[in-house]
Amino acid sequence: MHLPRSVFSRRQVDIFLWMLKVNVIDDVPSVRSMKALNTSMQHLCGIESIKYNGALGHTYYVNNMAQLIAQEMANPHDSHPRLSEARQGQRWLRDVDDSILTPMVGLGDRDFYTWEPVMLKDRTVVMPFRWYTRDQVVCAKAWRLHPWQRAWVVLEYEVVTATVDDILLNFVEFGQGHGRYGCPSPCDIGGIFLFTPAGLEREHAQKEYNVHFLCTSNTAPPLEMLEGIVQQLRTCQTAGIWAWDCVYREMVLILVWVLALLRDNPMRSESACHRGLLAKFFCRCCWVKGSDARPDGVVGTAREGSTSKHGGGGEDRPMESSEAGSSAPRNKEESQAYLTSYFNAARAVRNQMRITKAKTASGIQDTYQDFFLKRLELSYKKHIGRSAKQVALDHAVEQLPAETNSPVWRIAGLDPHCDMPVEILHVILLGFVKYFWRDAVDRVRKAKKQPLLESRLSSCDVRGLGLSPLAGHTLVQWAGSLTGRDFRALCQVAPFVLYDLIPPEAMGAWVALARLIPLVWQPVIPDVDHHLVELDVALKYFLDCTAQWTPRWFNKPKFHIDLHLTDHIRQFGPPILFATEQFESFNAVIRSKSVHSNRHAPSRDIAIAFAQGNRIRHLMSGGATVKVFKTLTLMNGNVCDPKAWVIFLPRAEGSENPSDRARVGRIVEVLRVAGSAADTCAQPSAILVENWAAHHSTAPYNMP
Numbered sequence: 030m031h032l033p034r035s036v037f038s039r040r041q042v043d044i045f046l047w048m049l050k051v052n053v054i055d056d057v058p059s060v061r062s063m064k065a066l067n068t069s070m071q072h073l074c075g076i077e078s079i080k081y082n083g084a085l086g087h088t089y090y091v092n093n094m095a096q097l098i099a100q101e102m103a104n105p106h107d108s109h110p111r112l113s114e115a116r117q118g119q120r121w122l123r124d125v126d127d128s129i130l131t132p133m134v135g136l137g138d139r140d141f142y143t144w145e146p147v148m149l150k151d152r153t154v155v156m157p158f159r160w161y162t163r164d165q166v167v168c169a170k171a172w173r174l175h176p177w178q179r180a181w182v183v184l185e186y187e188v189v190t191a192t193v194d195d196i197l198l199n200f201v202e203f204g205q206g207h208g209r210y211g212c213p214s215p216c217d218i219g220g221i222f223l224f225t226p227a228g229l230e231r232e233h234a235q236k237e238y239n240v241h242f243l244c245t246s247n248t249a250p251p252l253e254m255l256e257g258i259v260q261q262l263r264t265c266q267t268a269g270i271w272a273w274d275c276v277y278r279e280m281v282l283i284l285v286w287v288l289a290l291l292r293d294n295p296m297r298s299e300s301a302c303h304r305g306l307l308a309k310f311f312c313r314c315c316w317v318k319g320s321d322a323r324p325d326g327v328v329g330t331a332r333e334g335s336t337s338k339h340g341g342g343g344e345d346r347p348m349e350s351s352e353a354g355s356s357a358p359r360n361k362e363e364s365q366a367y368l369t370s371y372f373n374a375a376r377a378v379r380n381q382m383r384i385t386k387a388k389t390a391s392g393i394q395d396t397y398q399d400f401f402l403k404r405l406e407l408s409y410k411k412h413i414g415r416s417a418k419q420v421a422l423d424h425a426v427e428q429l430p431a432e433t434n435s436p437v438w439r440i441a442g443l444d445p446h447c448d449m450p451v452e453i454l455h456v457i458l459l460g461f462v463k464y465f466w467r468d469a470v471d472r473v474r475k476a477k478k479q480p481l482l483e484s485r486l487s488s489c490d491v492r493g494l495g496l497s498p499l500a501g502h503t504l505v506q507w508a509g510s511l512t513g514r515d516f517r518a519l520c521q522v523a524p525f526v527l528y529d530l531i532p533p534e535a536m537g538a539w540v541a542l543a544r545l546i547p548l549v550w551q552p553v554i555p556d557v558d559h560h561l562v563e564l565d566v567a568l569k570y571f572l573d574c575t576a577q578w579t580p581r582w583f584n585k586p587k588f589h590i591d592l593h594l595t596d597h598i599r600q601f602g603p604p605i606l607f608a609t610e611q612f613e614s615f616n617a618v619i620r621s622k623s624v625h626s627n628r629h630a631p632s633r634d635i636a637i638a639f640a641q642g643n644r645i646r647h648l649m650s651g652g653a654t655v656k657v658f659k660t661l662t663l664m665n666g667n668v669c670d671p672k673a674w675v676i677f678l679p680r681a682e683g684s685e686n687p688s689d690r691a692r693v694g695r696i697v698e699v700l701r702v703a704g705s706a707a708d709t710c711a712q713p714s715a716i717l718v719e720n721w722a723a724h725h726s727t728a729p730y731n732m733p
Contacts (some may be wrong), residue, residue: 142200487500
């Protein structure tokens with residue numbers, strides 16, 4: 030009942046308890062007492078499930094993001110040119126907005142903030158704008174400051190790198206002693222020219238242990254559920270998240286931001302407000318355009334000698350040369366302008382056809398916004414006369430919520446067009462490899478050589494690949510129902526078992542694909558610049574070999590999507606970091622949570638089950654729990670509440686001993702770390718006090 034992955038029903042628990050009693054086990058708890066303990070533990074150190082009423086009319090539950098993130102902390106780390114983690118990618122290190130990253134680092138009793146000038150030991154004055162770690166050393170990227178007419182000028186192109194140990198004076202010290210160095214005050218900045226820059230190690234990021242559940246629903250669409258998540262995210266970015274740092278043994282403030290959205294291709298298009306792979310503008314990243322359909326309905330021709338029926342398929346669509354869109358990437362502002370024009374057109378009657386044509390012409394469609402556009406369209410259907418229809422439409426517009434566009438546009442620092450990297454599971458394994466394998470199996474079946482292919486697969490020695498023996502019959506008989514794991518094995522052995530069963534052109538494409546895949550699945554990239562050049566050459570060679578086989582393969586949009594892979598590797602790191610296999614396998618865990626539910630509120634039941642699982646995970650991993658107390662008993666016996674005014678002795682700078690100068694302040698929070706020495710003595714671990722200072726007297730008592 031209390032295991033993170035348990036799927037026991039009440040009757041099964043009764044059987045377990047009965048077995049314990051039959052075996053004369055003492056002090057066996059009842060189901061009622063176990064439920065009571067579970068409830069009390071959840072209130073003490075569990076994750077809260079928050080109820081939301083979505084704008085589209087559905088109710089769903091989202092687990093508290095701030096409480097989850099408080100257990101998962103990380104810092105950016107740079108190791109250029111080595112690339113193995115998401116935090117080493119260009120997006121994390123350079124492209125993310127500075128306002129949502131780490132604002133301050135400390136060294137002893139000295140604090141250094143971004144956007145505040147400091148002086149280095151070589152007397153250079155700089156303004157740090159980003160903190161990160163390199164080889165366990167805290168570093169800063171900063172702009173160099175130049176004195177000019179009793180002020181400082183910052184030029185964004187003069188970027189320097191410095192460690193915290195290189196800093197001589199922080200902003201406060203520099204402001205007090207700038208005269209001794211004969212330079213202007215750091216408060217006088219003449220002009221600033223600005224430009225617009227995931228924590229776990231790679232081997233841990235793919236573990237199910239580190240996959241955290243937020244929400245699900247069988248009624249609310251994904252973008253409606255995203256609304257609740259975005260609300261929590263914006264709160265976290267505005268107020269921060271206070272958490273206990275088990276390394277430094279103190280409270281720390283965490284600022285969060287979204288590095289990337291990882292989804293399959295249909296959901297990526299929906300999240301980017303894109304019409305999908307069947308649209309004329311079929312790429313969510315750039316403006317590449319497919320050719321218009323011919324009057325006779327023919328969209329492509331197969332080269333002579335191609336007998337495969339898999340050159341087309343459910344995703345088939347014509348497309349022009351990919352170079353047409355390579356220099357014209359989509360961007361957030363442009364898409365939002367299109368969506369605003371749709372809504373403005375919907376404010377007038379009889380504009381539905383105009384809106385539909387605009388969506389087709391741009392490839393931009395917001396399914397979240399479509400709900401409100403449909404509501405506006407239906408608002409005046411029963412009215413007669415244009416003026417009456419317009420009055421009803423205006424009234425319906427007033428009833429709409431303030432935000433009618435997708436919540437994805439409200440995520441600070443995220444552009445859904447360029448911040449959803451190419452997903453190699455669905456593009457390569459379930460794309461190229463799947464297409465080619467089904468084509469090869471069809472050819473083998475027509476040639477009556479299926480037993481030969483099965484025997485070759487079964488006898489192939491794959492121990493050097495770290496794989497279990499291949500099931501040849503299954504891989505051939507069920508070629509249309511294989512998983513990504515099967516295709517990962519096939520892409521490595523296919524050239525060795527198909528060499529005389531398919532045409533030479535097809536074999537050339539298989540060999541080129543086998544050359545490309547190891548470059549894509551590199552866990553660590555020692556030199557990212559050299560690797561991307563090599564990958565680009567291999568990718569273009571693969572496309573050339575595919576075109577020599579049959580150009581009809583390029584009716585598949587995934588052959589174009591893969592062209593964005595090199596840019597995304599530079600931005601986000603090795604592709605295996607943003608693969609979705611661990612999320613796909615997590616679906617089984619989600620389904621198990623609703624097995625013993627009454628199915629009346631699956632969103633609530635599953636969210637509560639995962640919230641309890643997170644609590645067990647945290648406690649079993651040795652995580653600390655911080656208790657917040659409502660009252661505090663002072664040494665003199667007085668009882669005070671938070672926000673009460675007290676006289677206290679603060680700690681001396683750099684010392685554990687209190688100073689001898691009393692101060693006046695107001696209690697903000699009283700904290701106790703569960704399992705600590707203070708917890709065993711029923712004493713607080715820390716008291717957060719807001720310092721108070723008097724600046725003027727108050728008449729008529731002449732007192733502060």
